[in-house]
Structures are given as C-alpha cells and as structure tokens.
Amino acid sequence: MTETQEVRGDSGPEAAALVASRVVDVPDFPKPGILFKDLMPLFSDGEVFRQVIDEIVAYHGPDSFDVVAGVEARGFVVAAAIAYATGKGVVPVRKAGKLPRRTHSVSYALEYGEATLEVHEDAFAAGERVLVVDDVLATGGTALAALELVERAGGAVAGFTVLMELSFLDGRARLAPRTVHALLTV
DSSP states (O other): OOTTSOOBOTTOHHHHHHHHTTOEEEETOSSTTOEEEEOHHHHHOHHHHHHHHHHHHHHHOTTSOSEEEEETTHHHHHHHHHHHHHTOEEEEEEETTOOSSOEEEEEEEETTEEEEEEEETTSSOTTOEEEEEEEEESSSHHHHHHHHHHHHTTOEEEEEEEEEEOGGGOHHHHHTTSOOEEEEEO
C-alpha cells in the first residue's frame, strides 16, 4: 500500500497503517488471478509484530478470553504470541488429517478451492471463552468453519480477530451477527 492511500481498521488508522506498511502483494499466488497479501514481512519485524499483538490484546482485553485458537497456518503465529503475552493457552485449528486424536471437522469452500478444518474434540472445556485469530479474512469460509469448530468442541467464542480483512470479498457479512475485529481493512 502507498502512503497516500487511506488506511482503515477496527483499531484505528495507526494500527491499520502499521499492518499496511508490512504487506507485500504477490500476484498469481496460489493460482493465476489471485493477489495474495503476504504478511511475512510483518511477522519478521519484531517491533511491528509486538505492536500488532499489543493492539489485539488491548482491543479485546486480556481478561476477556481463557484460551486463544489459531487457524492454520499463519493464525498459529498470531495465536501463540497473544497466548504468550496474556499467559493463556493456545489451541490449533488445523487442516484435515494433522491432529492425532479424535476431532470435530468442518468442510467449506475457499475463494480458490475447498478445504476441511479440524480441532480436537476435547480442545476446550465446556464454556471456555475462546479468542479465535487468523491472518486474513477473505470470503469468510475459513473463519466460519473455525468458529463453528470452537462451538462444537464446547468453547464459547469470545472474539474473532484478523490482521487484514479483504472487504471486497464480503467475509464480514457472512460472519454476521458475530463481531469481526480487523486491524487493516482493504
């Protein structure tokens, strides 16, 4: 993104600009016609990454959730950092076939294919408050599947956060009436 573009997000323009400053557009990935938003430069910049994690914790409040669930794969990075910063546990929401014990699973359509997510059946205590995090909200299929898995496994969704929302794909509407927290909305 260029400095002259207006940036917006649910934590304000400063947090949005921080995320935007570390996004690299990769054309035709993972297939022709897709413009992939690469957040790896954000993850590799320790100070920026710390600020982003602090913004997420400040938005939700460290006492508003009991555990953090991260959606494969970049969501793992964000979830682990939030869990560490708040002294909470972390639970992975994984692609099919990656978890060793009994799981709940949900299949869904992606903007460029299909996928299945899983979580261990015993991942959450009954009613445990779960903050669900991922890197990008696109069409909402992955997010909806992850939120459904948390609830199937006995957790209560305490919040949902992404680093970036691709608003032109309308994923937020698909998740309604749930609240979406996106640091950057493009």
